[in-house]
């Protein structure tokens with residue numbers, strides 16, 4: 001897969017040389033290219049922004065400069081991603097879908113954002129454009145969101161995570177639950193013991209304990225996820241655990257008592 005990130009602060013993306021994403025680049029699994037938007041400016045001051053039409057605070061990024069950059073960078077079939085706090089939330093499902101693309105181009109906004117005509121223009125030209133948000137807060141620029149999307153998508157590419165099984169039981173996976181708590185050695189530390197069942201060697205008991213922990217953790221931290229769960233994925237024991245936690249199936253959906 002190829003991912004292009006366009007930003008006025010290309011150095012902000014330098015962590016993408018590190019860790020699993022850095023290794024994936026070195027191994028040729030991910031072709032990641034970072035571009036400086038100012039390379040497409042034509043004036044002496046390398047201007048990328050101007051005042052908002054209609055008035056108001058701050059500056060807006062110019063569509064002509066963005067289009068010069070994007071026309072050069074977008075390949076046939078590319079998916080253009082525009083981070084913005086007003087976009088649709090980025091989820092694991094979106095990351096899974098994006099991991100099947102041939103090219104992603106991330107256009108990092110700054111100031112008050114990118115002139116709205118950029119998204120409109122590329123949609124009209126048949127480019128798939130997704131305006132996405134990484135959470136309900138406002139950052140200074142889209143670079144952190146670009147790092148997030150590269151991390152989330154990059155680790156799903158074949159060969160990037162050494163043991164693909166570690167992707168299966170994770171939070172926000174197919175089970176629709178948060179992951180259970182994890183432990184390593186030593187078995188006793190700071191007066192805290194690893195749960196005895198995990199040292200029993202009894203695989204079925206361990207699996208059941210982990211599932212119950214995942215249900216309890218999701219109920220406590222993300223009741224919205226339980227409410228959205230496909231009840232057809234729950235077995236009798238799950239339903240009993242959930243009943244103890246105060247959740248029941250009503251009209252085909254989990255509901256809190």
Ligand code: SAM
Pocket residue numbers: 082083084085086107108109110111112113114132133134135136137138139140141142143145
């Ligand atoms: N005026 C914009 C608004 O209120 O929606 C906020 C602009 S923000 C200061 C500048 C840039 O940061 C945005 O263009 C976007 O690229 C990025 N950004 C800020 N918060 C973000 C978020 N939650 N998710 C994704 N990108 C974000």
